[in-house]
Amino acid sequence: MNDLQPITHNPSLDLMLERTTHVPVELVWRAWTEPELLKQWFCPKPWSVSEVELELYPGGAFNTTMQSPEGELFPSEGCVLQVVPQRRLVFTSALIRGFRPQPPEGNPVGAFLFSGIVDLEAEGEGTRYRAYAIHGDSEGRNSHEAMGFHDGWGAAFDQLVELMSSPEFRG
Amino acid sequence: MNDLQPITHNPSLDLMLERTTHVPVELVWRAWTEPELLKQWFCPKPWSVSEVELELYPGGAFNTTMQSPEGELFPSEGCVLQVVPQRRLVFTSALIRGFRPQPPEGNPVGAFLFSGIVDLEAEGEGTRYRAYAIHGDSEGRNSHEAMGFHDGWGAAFDQLVELMSSPEFRG
Numbered sequence: 001m002n003d004l005q006p007i008t009h010n011p012s013l014d015l016m017l018e019r020t021t022h023v024p025v026e027l028v029w030r031a032w033t034e035p036e037l038l039k040q041w042f043c044p045k046p047w048s049v050s051e052v053e054l055e056l057y058p059g060g061a062f063n064t065t066m067q068s069p070e071g072e073l074f075p076s077e078g079c080v081l082q083v084v085p086q087r088r089l090v091f092t093s094a095l096i097r098g099f100r101p102q103p104p105e106g107n108p109v110g111a112f113l114f115s116g117i118v119d120l121e122a123e124g125e126g127t128r129y130r131a132y133a134i135h136g137d138s139e140g141r142n143s144h145e146a147m148g149f150h151d152g153w154g155a156a157f158d159q160l161v162e163l164m165s166s167p168e169f170r171g
Numbered sequence: 172m173n174d175l176q177p178i179t180h181n182p183s184l185d186l187m188l189e190r191t192t193h194v195p196v197e198l199v200w201r202a203w204t205e206p207e208l209l210k211q212w213f214c215p216k217p218w219s220v221s222e223v224e225l226e227l228y229p230g231g232a233f234n235t236t237m238q239s240p241e242g243e244l245f246p247s248e249g250c251v252l253q254v255v256p257q258r259r260l261v262f263t264s265a266l267i268r269g270f271r272p273q274p275p276e277g278n279p280v281g282a283f284l285f286s287g288i289v290d291l292e293a294e295g296e297g298t299r300y301r302a303y304a305i306h307g308d309s310e311g312r313n314s315h316e317a318m319g320f321h322d323g324w325g326a327a328f329d330q331l332v333e334l335m336s337s338p339e340f341r342g
Contacts, residue, residue, distance in 0.1 A: 098178070
Protein backbone atom coordinates (compact mmCIF):
# COMPACT_ATOMS: atom_id res chain seq x y z
CA MET A 1 0.00 0.00 0.00
CA ASN A 2 2.99 2.27 0.44
CA ASP A 3 4.39 1.52 -2.98
CA LEU A 4 6.14 4.48 -4.45
CA GLN A 5 3.86 6.29 -6.88
CA PRO A 6 5.20 8.26 -9.83
CA ILE A 7 5.27 12.01 -9.22
CA THR A 8 3.09 13.91 -11.66
CA HIS A 9 5.06 17.07 -12.31
CA ASN A 10 2.90 19.95 -13.50
CA PRO A 11 5.27 22.78 -14.45
CA SER A 12 2.48 25.39 -14.34
CA LEU A 13 1.84 24.60 -10.65
CA ASP A 14 5.03 23.00 -9.39
CA LEU A 15 8.64 24.02 -8.96
CA MET A 16 11.42 21.48 -9.10
CA LEU A 17 15.11 21.50 -8.37
CA GLU A 18 17.14 18.67 -9.88
CA ARG A 19 20.76 17.94 -9.05
CA THR A 20 23.21 15.11 -9.03
CA THR A 21 25.84 14.77 -6.34
CA HIS A 22 28.61 12.42 -5.29
CA VAL A 23 26.97 12.27 -1.83
CA PRO A 24 25.33 8.83 -1.46
CA VAL A 25 21.58 8.52 -0.85
CA GLU A 26 22.11 7.33 2.73
CA LEU A 27 23.80 10.62 3.58
CA VAL A 28 21.36 12.84 1.67
CA TRP A 29 18.57 11.07 3.56
CA ARG A 30 20.31 11.67 6.90
CA ALA A 31 20.79 15.35 6.05
CA TRP A 32 17.03 15.69 5.48
CA THR A 33 15.85 13.62 8.44
CA GLU A 34 18.21 14.30 11.35
CA PRO A 35 17.30 17.65 12.90
CA GLU A 36 20.88 18.45 13.96
CA LEU A 37 22.02 17.99 10.36
CA LEU A 38 19.00 19.68 8.76
CA LYS A 39 19.67 22.82 10.81
CA GLN A 40 23.12 23.15 9.29
CA TRP A 41 22.13 23.35 5.63
CA PHE A 42 18.37 23.92 5.25
CA CYS A 43 18.50 27.72 5.00
CA PRO A 44 20.90 29.58 2.72
CA LYS A 45 23.40 31.64 4.70
CA PRO A 46 23.39 34.26 6.18
CA TRP A 47 19.93 33.04 7.25
CA SER A 48 19.92 30.06 9.56
CA VAL A 49 17.62 27.52 11.17
CA SER A 50 17.40 27.88 14.92
CA GLU A 51 14.98 25.02 15.64
CA VAL A 52 13.77 21.86 13.95
CA GLU A 53 11.14 19.46 15.23
CA LEU A 54 10.81 16.47 12.95
CA GLU A 55 8.67 13.42 13.69
CA LEU A 56 9.54 10.98 10.95
CA TYR A 57 6.20 9.23 10.35
CA PRO A 58 2.93 10.05 8.56
CA GLY A 59 1.15 12.66 10.67
CA GLY A 60 4.34 13.73 12.47
CA ALA A 61 5.32 17.36 12.94
CA PHE A 62 7.74 19.08 10.57
CA ASN A 63 8.36 22.37 12.33
CA THR A 64 11.21 24.75 11.59
CA THR A 65 12.21 28.18 12.79
CA MET A 66 14.21 30.29 10.36
CA GLN A 67 16.35 33.11 11.67
CA SER A 68 17.23 36.25 9.72
CA PRO A 69 20.74 37.72 9.86
CA GLU A 70 19.26 40.34 12.23
CA GLY A 71 18.04 37.61 14.58
CA GLU A 72 14.34 37.78 13.72
CA LEU A 73 12.62 34.38 14.07
CA PHE A 74 10.13 32.92 11.57
CA PRO A 75 8.58 29.75 12.94
CA SER A 76 6.50 27.54 10.67
CA GLU A 77 4.59 24.32 11.26
CA GLY A 78 4.06 21.50 8.82
CA CYS A 79 3.23 17.81 8.72
CA VAL A 80 5.15 14.78 7.51
CA LEU A 81 3.07 12.78 5.01
CA GLN A 82 5.19 9.98 3.59
CA VAL A 83 8.50 8.47 4.64
CA VAL A 84 10.18 5.95 2.35
CA PRO A 85 13.72 5.71 3.75
CA GLN A 86 16.48 6.79 1.39
CA ARG A 87 13.93 7.23 -1.37
CA ARG A 88 11.19 9.76 -0.68
CA LEU A 89 10.10 12.25 1.96
CA VAL A 90 6.81 14.14 1.62
CA PHE A 91 5.60 16.95 3.85
CA THR A 92 3.14 19.82 3.61
CA SER A 93 2.48 23.26 5.06
CA ALA A 94 -1.28 22.73 4.58
CA LEU A 95 -1.42 20.50 7.67
CA ILE A 96 0.25 20.39 11.07
CA ARG A 97 1.01 17.54 13.49
CA GLY A 98 -1.64 14.81 13.54
CA PHE A 99 -2.83 15.60 9.98
CA ARG A 100 -4.63 18.67 11.40
CA PRO A 101 -5.47 21.42 8.90
CA GLN A 102 -3.59 24.64 9.62
CA PRO A 103 -5.51 26.90 11.95
CA PRO A 104 -6.98 29.67 9.76
CA GLU A 105 -5.06 32.40 11.58
CA GLY A 106 -1.72 30.75 10.83
CA ASN A 107 -2.68 29.38 7.44
CA PRO A 108 0.18 29.80 4.97
CA VAL A 109 -0.84 31.35 1.67
CA GLY A 110 0.71 31.95 -1.74
CA ALA A 111 4.36 30.93 -1.91
CA PHE A 112 4.21 29.49 1.61
CA LEU A 113 1.40 27.02 0.97
CA PHE A 114 2.90 23.95 -0.68
CA SER A 115 3.72 20.31 -0.29
CA GLY A 116 7.36 19.31 -0.57
CA ILE A 117 8.52 16.07 -2.14
CA VAL A 118 12.16 15.04 -1.85
CA ASP A 119 12.86 12.23 -4.27
CA LEU A 120 16.20 10.41 -4.17
CA GLU A 121 17.65 7.80 -6.48
CA ALA A 122 21.04 6.17 -6.27
CA GLU A 123 23.16 7.05 -9.28
CA GLY A 124 26.43 5.16 -9.16
CA GLU A 125 27.76 5.89 -5.68
CA GLY A 126 26.02 9.24 -5.60
CA THR A 127 22.48 10.56 -5.77
CA ARG A 128 20.08 11.98 -8.27
CA TYR A 129 18.18 14.54 -6.20
CA ARG A 130 14.82 16.04 -7.06
CA ALA A 131 12.98 18.41 -4.76
CA TYR A 132 9.46 19.51 -5.68
CA ALA A 133 7.31 22.32 -4.34
CA ILE A 134 3.71 21.42 -5.19
CA HIS A 135 1.30 24.36 -5.23
CA GLY A 136 -2.46 24.62 -5.46
CA ASP A 137 -2.42 27.38 -8.06
CA SER A 138 -0.07 29.11 -10.47
CA GLU A 139 -0.08 32.32 -8.37
CA GLY A 140 1.42 30.42 -5.45
CA ARG A 141 3.95 28.74 -7.72
CA ASN A 142 4.89 32.00 -9.43
CA SER A 143 5.32 33.95 -6.23
CA HIS A 144 7.45 31.11 -4.83
CA GLU A 145 9.59 31.30 -7.96
CA ALA A 146 9.82 35.09 -7.72
CA MET A 147 10.91 34.78 -4.06
CA GLY A 148 13.93 32.91 -5.38
CA PHE A 149 12.99 29.23 -5.20
CA HIS A 150 15.71 28.01 -7.54
CA ASP A 151 18.54 30.08 -6.05
CA GLY A 152 17.38 29.40 -2.50
CA TRP A 153 16.78 25.65 -2.74
CA GLY A 154 19.92 25.39 -4.91
CA ALA A 155 22.09 27.22 -2.36
CA ALA A 156 20.64 25.08 0.44
CA PHE A 157 21.43 21.94 -1.55
CA ASP A 158 25.03 23.14 -2.06
CA GLN A 159 25.25 23.53 1.73
CA LEU A 160 23.91 20.00 2.16
CA VAL A 161 26.56 18.63 -0.18
CA GLU A 162 29.32 20.55 1.58
CA LEU A 163 28.14 19.39 5.00
CA MET A 164 27.78 15.74 4.03
CA SER A 165 31.15 15.73 2.23
CA SER A 166 33.00 16.40 5.47
CA PRO A 167 35.37 13.68 6.71
CA GLU A 168 33.11 12.66 9.62
CA PHE A 169 30.57 11.20 7.19
CA ARG A 170 33.06 9.23 5.11
CA GLY A 171 32.46 5.47 5.19
CA MET B 172 8.27 4.02 9.47
CA ASN B 173 4.57 3.44 8.95
CA ASP B 174 3.97 2.25 12.47
CA LEU B 175 0.56 3.19 13.71
CA GLN B 176 0.75 6.29 15.85
CA PRO B 177 -1.71 6.97 18.65
CA ILE B 178 -4.41 9.48 17.69
CA THR B 179 -4.35 12.58 19.85
CA HIS B 180 -8.00 13.43 20.27
CA ASN B 181 -8.58 17.10 21.09
CA PRO B 182 -12.30 17.47 21.86
CA SER B 183 -12.20 21.23 21.36
CA LEU B 184 -11.04 20.80 17.76
CA ASP B 185 -12.08 17.28 16.79
CA LEU B 186 -15.32 15.38 16.41
CA MET B 187 -15.44 11.64 16.92
CA LEU B 188 -18.01 8.95 16.33
CA GLU B 189 -17.46 5.69 18.20
CA ARG B 190 -19.45 2.53 17.59
CA THR B 191 -19.11 -1.21 17.93
CA THR B 192 -20.61 -3.57 15.39
CA HIS B 193 -20.81 -7.27 14.69
CA VAL B 194 -19.43 -6.55 11.19
CA PRO B 195 -15.81 -7.80 11.09
CA VAL B 196 -12.95 -5.40 10.37
CA GLU B 197 -12.33 -6.96 6.93
CA LEU B 198 -15.82 -5.95 5.83
CA VAL B 199 -15.77 -2.49 7.43
CA TRP B 200 -12.50 -1.92 5.61
CA ARG B 201 -13.99 -3.07 2.30
CA ALA B 202 -17.00 -0.77 2.80
CA TRP B 203 -14.64 2.19 3.18
CA THR B 204 -12.20 1.34 0.40
CA GLU B 205 -14.22 -0.16 -2.47
CA PRO B 206 -15.91 2.67 -4.37
CA GLU B 207 -18.94 0.58 -5.36
CA LEU B 208 -19.56 -0.22 -1.69
CA LEU B 209 -18.71 3.25 -0.39
CA LYS B 210 -21.33 4.76 -2.71
CA GLN B 211 -24.05 2.68 -1.09
CA TRP B 212 -23.64 3.88 2.50
CA PHE B 213 -21.45 7.00 2.66
CA CYS B 214 -24.27 9.55 2.53
CA PRO B 215 -27.36 9.35 4.75
CA LYS B 216 -30.50 8.81 2.68
CA PRO B 217 -32.31 10.49 0.97
CA TRP B 218 -28.98 12.00 -0.11
CA SER B 219 -26.75 9.72 -2.13
CA VAL B 220 -23.25 9.45 -3.58
CA SER B 221 -23.21 9.49 -7.37
CA GLU B 222 -19.45 9.16 -7.89
CA VAL B 223 -16.42 8.00 -5.97
CA GLU B 224 -12.82 8.08 -7.10
CA LEU B 225 -10.54 6.47 -4.56
CA GLU B 226 -6.83 5.82 -5.08
CA LEU B 227 -5.82 3.77 -2.09
CA TYR B 228 -2.28 5.00 -1.46
CA PRO B 229 -0.63 8.06 0.10
CA GLY B 230 -1.18 10.93 -2.32
CA GLY B 231 -4.09 9.23 -4.07
CA ALA B 232 -7.35 11.00 -4.86
CA PHE B 233 -10.37 10.70 -2.56
CA ASN B 234 -13.08 12.37 -4.61
CA THR B 235 -16.80 12.06 -4.01
CA THR B 236 -19.90 13.62 -5.48
CA MET B 237 -22.89 13.89 -3.19
CA GLN B 238 -26.34 14.20 -4.66
CA SER B 239 -29.26 15.93 -3.00
CA PRO B 240 -32.76 14.44 -3.12
CA GLU B 241 -33.51 17.08 -5.80
CA GLY B 242 -30.61 15.83 -7.90
CA GLU B 243 -28.19 18.67 -7.24
CA LEU B 244 -24.54 17.52 -7.32
CA PHE B 245 -21.88 18.51 -4.81
CA PRO B 246 -18.45 17.28 -5.93
CA SER B 247 -15.52 17.44 -3.55
CA GLU B 248 -11.88 16.50 -3.90
CA GLY B 249 -9.60 15.18 -1.22
CA CYS B 250 -6.37 13.22 -0.79
CA VAL B 251 -5.61 9.87 0.79
CA LEU B 252 -2.82 10.20 3.36
CA GLN B 253 -2.37 6.89 5.13
CA VAL B 254 -3.55 3.37 4.37
CA VAL B 255 -3.03 0.64 6.96
CA PRO B 256 -5.27 -2.18 5.73
CA GLN B 257 -8.08 -3.17 8.10
CA ARG B 258 -6.69 -0.79 10.69
CA ARG B 259 -6.55 2.86 9.64
CA LEU B 260 -7.48 5.11 6.73
CA VAL B 261 -6.55 8.80 6.76
CA PHE B 262 -7.62 11.40 4.22
CA THR B 263 -7.96 15.18 4.07
CA SER B 264 -9.89 17.88 2.28
CA ALA B 265 -6.90 20.25 2.66
CA LEU B 266 -5.08 18.50 -0.20
CA ILE B 267 -6.03 16.91 -3.50
CA ARG B 268 -4.42 14.15 -5.59
CA GLY B 269 -0.63 14.14 -5.50
CA PHE B 270 -0.52 15.89 -2.09
CA ARG B 271 -1.38 19.16 -3.86
CA PRO B 272 -2.85 21.91 -1.67
CA GLN B 273 -6.45 22.72 -2.62
CA PRO B 274 -6.62 25.47 -5.23
CA PRO B 275 -7.66 28.63 -3.36
CA GLU B 276 -10.89 28.99 -5.36
CA GLY B 277 -12.07 25.53 -4.34
CA ASN B 278 -10.57 25.59 -0.86
CA PRO B 279 -12.97 24.08 1.66
CA VAL B 280 -13.49 26.21 4.74
CA GLY B 281 -15.13 25.84 8.14
CA ALA B 282 -16.96 22.55 8.55
CA PHE B 283 -15.70 21.30 5.18
CA LEU B 284 -11.98 21.64 5.93
CA PHE B 285 -10.93 18.63 7.95
CA SER B 286 -8.87 15.47 7.94
CA GLY B 287 -10.72 12.21 8.47
CA ILE B 288 -9.28 9.29 10.38
CA VAL B 289 -11.08 5.96 10.34
CA ASP B 290 -9.66 3.75 13.05
CA LEU B 291 -10.68 0.09 13.26
CA GLU B 292 -9.94 -2.54 15.89
CA ALA B 293 -11.13 -6.12 15.96
CA GLU B 294 -13.35 -6.73 18.95
CA GLY B 295 -14.30 -10.38 19.16
CA GLU B 296 -15.59 -11.16 15.67
CA GLY B 297 -16.77 -7.60 15.20
CA THR B 298 -15.24 -4.15 15.10
CA ARG B 299 -14.69 -1.21 17.35
CA TYR B 300 -15.10 1.72 14.96
CA ARG B 301 -13.86 5.24 15.55
CA ALA B 302 -14.17 7.98 12.95
CA TYR B 303 -12.54 11.35 13.61
CA ALA B 304 -12.98 14.70 11.92
CA ILE B 305 -9.84 16.72 12.71
CA HIS B 306 -10.26 20.49 12.36
CA GLY B 307 -7.83 23.38 12.41
CA ASP B 308 -9.93 25.52 14.73
CA SER B 309 -12.91 25.27 17.05
CA GLU B 310 -15.10 27.31 14.67
CA GLY B 311 -14.70 24.63 12.01
CA ARG B 312 -15.36 21.89 14.53
CA ASN B 313 -18.40 23.63 15.96
CA SER B 314 -19.97 24.37 12.60
CA HIS B 315 -19.37 20.74 11.56
CA GLU B 316 -21.13 19.64 14.74
CA ALA B 317 -24.00 22.09 14.16
CA MET B 318 -24.37 20.74 10.60
CA GLY B 319 -25.20 17.42 12.19
CA PHE B 320 -21.92 15.53 12.34
CA HIS B 321 -23.04 12.96 14.90
CA ASP B 322 -26.43 12.22 13.34
CA GLY B 323 -25.00 12.23 9.80
CA TRP B 324 -21.93 10.10 10.39
CA GLY B 325 -24.01 7.88 12.70
CA ALA B 326 -26.71 7.35 10.06
CA ALA B 327 -24.06 6.63 7.43
CA PHE B 328 -22.46 4.09 9.75
CA ASP B 329 -25.85 2.40 10.28
CA GLN B 330 -26.12 2.15 6.48
CA LEU B 331 -22.64 0.61 6.34
CA VAL B 332 -23.62 -2.00 8.93
CA GLU B 333 -26.85 -2.81 7.09
CA LEU B 334 -25.04 -3.10 3.75
CA MET B 335 -22.24 -5.29 5.05
CA SER B 336 -24.65 -7.52 6.98
CA SER B 337 -26.30 -8.67 3.76
CA PRO B 338 -25.97 -12.38 2.89
CA GLU B 339 -23.55 -11.75 0.00
CA PHE B 340 -20.83 -10.72 2.45
CA ARG B 341 -21.23 -13.66 4.81
CA GLY B 342 -18.13 -15.84 5.10
